[in-house]
Amino acid sequence: MNILKLLIVYPIDPYGEKYGGIETNIKSFIKDSPKSFEFELIGIKKKGSRLKLLKWQNIIFEGKKIRFIPILNVKDPNTRTLIPLTLKFVINLFLHKGKIDFRNRIIIFHRVEPAYALYSLKEKKILFIHGDIRNFINIYCESRWRRIRSLYYFLDRFVIKNMIRIFIVSQKGLEYYRHKFPKYTSRFKFLPTWYDPLIFHKFNNLDRAKILSKYKILDKRPIILFVGRLELAKDPILLIDSFYLLTKKFPNSQLIIIGDGTLRQKILKKANFLFGNGNVIFLSKRTQTEIAEIMNVSDLLLLTSRFEGMPSVVLESLACGLPVVSTNTGDSSLVIKN
Structure with a gap:
């Protein structure tokens, strides 16, 4: 059996309770993956956690044994701070990337920002886009990029061309990206949102x-x-x-x-x-x-x-x-x- 080594880069704590669709997506992806997938995860840890900072450790995550290295201590990942969590994560990723072996891995991103820190790596990279970036203009958007979205759009093009595949969970987002980057149309793929039918179903004999x-x-x-x-x-x-x-x-x-x-x-x-x-x-x-x-x-x-x-x-x-x-x-x- 050929083993495929996948390295996920995202500010998630495997033992934490950060809320959001991306976290759910990552957990489901690992949980439902075939045996030929071997996972490593670069993430964060909550202060006081038994996990060791900047050390690779074997853990059980969603029923699978994976290697995990936290590069950032976080008090509460659900609380917005003056310096965004993603920015702190990217800075630490840039500072400590020399301690991580990226060779012979497919690197998976769920946000574009961490991809900037690893732009120079020659390994294959995949990006998941969870939504439609045009929502940055929405007054309800929580992202700090909303204030400097022109910079985001400028940097976006460098990340896109650095990816072998970009999966987008929104049909409208897929149409937008294919129109914006016609040169890389074949790299964009629609990824339907899924759920676990073993958990979510209509109960028989409901008490x-x-x-x-x-x-x-x-x-x-x-x-x-x-x-x-x-x-x-x-x-x-x-x-x-x-x-x-x-x-x-x-x-x-x-x-x-x-x-x-x-x-x-x-x-x-x-x-x-x-x-x-x-x-x-x-x-x-x-x-x-x-x-x-x-x-x-x-x-x-x-x-x-x-x-x-x-x-x-x-x-x-x-x-x-x-x-x-x-x-x-x-x-x-x-x-x-x-």
Whole structure:
């Protein structure tokens, strides 16, 4: 069996709880990979973690044995700081790349910035683009690049020509890149968003009462579910406002919020003001198995994002038999009808 050595470069902590679609994508990719794939990961570690900084170590990640080296200590990867996490990661990658053996590996990036630090390497490189970069002009975009997007677009061309393949999870993003870089059209490929059908499916013999009790959810209908980061891009303010209108017609409605982010306290304060101690339940971060259980007892998934690629939570919900109401963003309309 021919072994393919894949080196993923991304600021992820295998033992941490950083929220986001890219993290989910990386985990699923490693988990579902064939035995011929041998993984190494350059990432980060949380301060106080038992992982050793700047040392290769063998770990079990998503059921697979991989080699991991953290190049940066982070207090909380979910908290925005004056210096962005990605910038700190790129600086440390540039400073410590001499300690890492890149030979005979295919290097995989999930953001363009780390590719700048490794631009001179001759190894084969692959880039995953999670969305549509034109969203930088969106006022809800969290990226600091939004203020200097012309610089991003300028640097982007050097990264693109340095890749043997670019996978894009958005159909609209794929069309944009092929139009912008006609010379490299064949390098761009559409990568459909996927989900794990062993986890996300409609439960047979559902013990609804047991699941509701497990998560301290009242047996009041309808139950509206939100799963995502509490950040501007997901517009949780619109989520609360929409749910408030719903309670005018269905006063027993419950909103279950699974996720965390910088807007958590603001959302919590607004929910308490509008609903008191009832109606809205914050469950913070949950595993995929737990999310699937909650989807199976919910009545509707509500997605209020200002922009998306193809949100995996939509596919996961539909797989569980849970209807979805969403803003018309990204590729959601390809699977959400009526």
